[in-house]
Amino acid sequence: MKAIGLVAVVGASLAMRQPLLVILLAAAACVHLLWGRGNLEDIIEDMWVGLDKEVILSIPLFILCGGVMTRGSIAQRLIRILAALTKPLPGGLAVATILSCAVFSAISGSSIVTMLAIGTVMYPAMLQAGYDNKFSLGAIMSGGTLGIVIPPSIPMIIYGLVTETSVTDLFVAGFGPGLLLTLALSAYSVWFNWGMPTIAFKFAEFWVAFKEGIWAAMMPVILLGGIYSGYFTATEAAAVALTYALIIEIFVHKELKLGDFYTVVLDTSKLGGSLFPLIAVALSLNIVLTEHRAPQSLVDLMQGYVTSPVTFIVLVNILLIFVGCLMTTGEAILVLGPLLAPLAESYGFSKVMFGIIMILNLEIGYLTPPVGLNLIVAMGAFKQSFGLLCRAAIPFIVIMLVCLIIVVWQPWIAMYPVTGRF
Amino acid sequence: MSELSPRIVQPGLAVPPENVRRLLEGWHRAECWVAVGAFSFIAGLLILDVLGREFLGPVLRLLGFEPGATGIFFSQKLSIFALVIGSFAGIGIATATGAHIVPGFASGWVPHGWQLAFDRAADLLTGVCLLVVVWFGYKFVASSMVTDLRAPVLDWPVWPVQFAIPLGFLSAAGRYFFYAAWPLLRPVPPEFRE
Numbered sequence: 001m002k003a004i005g006l007v008a009v010v011g012a013s014l015a016m017r018q019p020l021l022v023i024l025l026a027a028a029a030c031v032h033l034l035w036g037r038g039n040l041e042d043i044i045e046d047m048w049v050g051l052d053k054e055v056i057l058s059i060p061l062f063i064l065c066g067g068v069m070t071r072g073s074i075a076q077r078l079i080r081i082l083a084a085l086t087k088p089l090p091g092g093l094a095v096a097t098i099l100s101c102a103v104f105s106a107i108s109g110s111s112i113v114t115m116l117a118i119g120t121v122m123y124p125a126m127l128q129a130g131y132d133n134k135f136s137l138g139a140i141m142s143g144g145t146l147g148i149v150i151p152p153s154i155p156m157i158i159y160g161l162v163t164e165t166s167v168t169d170l171f172v173a174g175f176g177p178g179l180l181l182t183l184a185l186s187a188y189s190v191w192f193n194w195g196m197p198t199i200a201f202k203f204a205e206f207w208v209a210f211k212e213g214i215w216a217a218m219m220p221v222i223l224l225g226g227i228y229s230g231y232f233t234a235t236e237a238a239a240v241a242l243t244y245a246l247i248i249e250i251f252v253h254k255e256l257k258l259g260d261f262y263t264v265v266l267d268t269s270k271l272g273g274s275l276f277p278l279i280a281v282a283l284s285l286n287i288v289l290t291e292h293r294a295p296q297s298l299v300d301l302m303q304g305y306v307t308s309p310v311t312f313i314v315l316v317n318i319l320l321i322f323v324g325c326l327m328t329t330g331e332a333i334l335v336l337g338p339l340l341a342p343l344a345e346s347y348g349f350s351k352v353m354f355g356i357i358m359i360l361n362l363e364i365g366y367l368t369p370p371v372g373l374n375l376i377v378a379m380g381a382f383k384q385s386f387g388l389l390c391r392a393a394i395p396f397i398v399i400m401l402v403c404l405i406i407v408v409w410q411p412w413i414a415m416y417p418v419t420g421r422f
Numbered sequence: 423m424s425e426l427s428p429r430i431v432q433p434g435l436a437v438p439p440e441n442v443r444r445l446l447e448g449w450h451r452a453e454c455w456v457a458v459g460a461f462s463f464i465a466g467l468l469i470l471d472v473l474g475r476e477f478l479g480p481v482l483r484l485l486g487f488e489p490g491a492t493g494i495f496f497s498q499k500l501s502i503f504a505l506v507i508g509s510f511a512g513i514g515i516a517t518a519t520g521a522h523i524v525p526g527f528a529s530g531w532v533p534h535g536w537q538l539a540f541d542r543a544a545d546l547l548t549g550v551c552l553l554v555v556v557w558f559g560y561k562f563v564a565s566s567m568v569t570d571l572r573a574p575v576l577d578w579p580v581w582p583v584q585f586a587i588p589l590g591f592l593s594a595a596g597r598y599f600f601y602a603a604w605p606l607l608r609p610v611p612p613e614f615r616e
Binding site: 014015016017018019020021022023025026040041043044045047048051052053054056057060061064231232235236238239240242243262265266268269270271272273274275276277278280327328330331 | 454457458460461462464465468469471472473476498501502505506508509510511512513514515516519521522523524525531540541543544547548551552555558559561562565584587588590
């Protein structure tokens with residue numbers, strides 16, 4: 001009966017088109033009133049406690065860093081180096097697009113930032129070079145999704161926060177699946193464009209691009225090197241990345257002014273204003289659910305019906321693919337992460353591995369209607385119809401699904417760098 | 423500096439008084455500066471801390487000095503405080519720019535003719551819900567003040583920072599009440615949110 005009350009409140013809030021912040025607050029209040037001591041001040045106290053985590057500081061820093069890089073010319077310089085390198089391949093420009101997205105993902109933690117930073121340069125270039133329009137759109141949209149798989153990744157930080165999982169381990173585990181996706185998407189680009197004319201590699205051209213882009217190219221090296229070597233925590237890596245991006249854009253590339261920085265910080269504040277209170281409420285809800293052993297009850301309930309880990313993970317993947325079609329990544333992680341992670345753990349999946357599976361599923365959600373964010377953003381940025389973008393994404397979604405299945409089947413792809421075991 | 427999102431334009435709606443519009447714009451500007459200050463502070467402090475610990479310290483030690491701790495001891499605690507202030511100032515900013523995440527689950531359920539009345543009722547409900555949160559937030563801060571709760575290590579009373587929580591919710595609640603009264607003030611939500 002109490003559970004029906006909770007569902008009714010959430011359902012009514014959804015029907016009344018309330019912000020997610022209010023829906024989560026209402027849900028937390030219900031849990032306190034129906035199962036707890038009814039002391040609603042505890043929600044605020046738990047929000048305060050929830051925000052008091054060092055790793056949360058990395059989120060504004062990575063958002064700031066993404067903003068600085070988007071305004072500067074780091075993306076263009078990286079593209080020039082990779083385009084010079086991949087010219088001899090059939091579909092070289094398409095491969096350069098995927099590789100540029102992968103390298104930019106190693107700096108940015110966002111899918112949309114990655115897609116726009118690379119896509120605005122590469123989409124016209126690919127069309128001009130005679131690439132198929134639908135393929136070019138698909139390559140750019142799917143390449144953009146690497147932004148949340150290859151670390152640093154803001155969804156990974158949020159998952160780490162709400163499930164109390166090491167963000168550094170998540171970052172390290174994201175590298176293998178990110179590499180697999182990059183290779184698979186690049187291979188498809190070569191196969192699809194096999195008939196395209198190739199251009200001979202010119203060392204002089206590469207050398208010019210390399211000299212102009214060396215500072216930009218060093219950024220992922222410093223960042224990933226710092227994270228993988230264990231030298232930096234996620235927050236330290238974010239601070240170093242931001243410092244480096246500021247120094248490069250202000251003093252070396254000379255493309256960032258003080259006024260631009262104000263705009264970047266303001267954009268971060270807007271995003272922070274909608275994200276951090278939401279994280280705080282989600283953490284508060286998480287605390288009260290854990291206090292009342294809700295995840296444990298869910299585990300007990302689920303294990304009554306599903307005993308095989310394989311069946312469980314297949315079902316969860318289907319659920320997450322479906323959720324990815326309807327919810328944004330942040331929403332899905334905040335709402336489902338704390339409930340599904342303990343379940344996955346009870347079936348023998350570590351929270352780090354499950355986090356990667358969740359991110360890979362939600363990554364596909366960026367390309368699936370109706371709320372596929374890369375589709376929606378691409379519609380405005382590249383002035384294409386939603387239907388065409390959906391069709392353009394289909395072969396890339398299939399590739400990403402195959403990669404997801406491979407990672408679930410062979411977890412060492414993600415976990416080897418974390419555990420050192422196959 | 424006008425950071426506010428474009429308004430919904432619908433004929434036949436009461437035009438909000440100019441002083442209300444100016445009040446909201448000034449209010450928004452103030453919140454923007456608080457948030458920008460807080461996030462700049464976080465970035466600056468953490469950058470100095472990491473540079474001090476990871477670069478200045480090792481370099482000084484290489485040169486034969488024994489500098490002791492070269493990081494900023496309280497940087498993370500102070501940054502968390504700034505994050506709380508910036509984030510809860512950000513609730514108002516997100517409200518003013520239509521940046522809050524609203525699940526699209528029930529969009530299109532209401533007949534077109536009722537949409538405006540429904541939106542106003544929804545805004546009113548949001549405002550009331552947030553006002554309830556303000557009350558409990560205030561009670562939480564008041565109890566912190568009475569018990570003289572202090573930040574570990576810094577030994578500062580935490581209630582001035584905690585006060586940003588009810589204040590942020592109050593700012594958002596106030597805006598929703600204004601939107602319910604004058605729907606023309608309501609910002610158009612952004613095309614997408616990540």
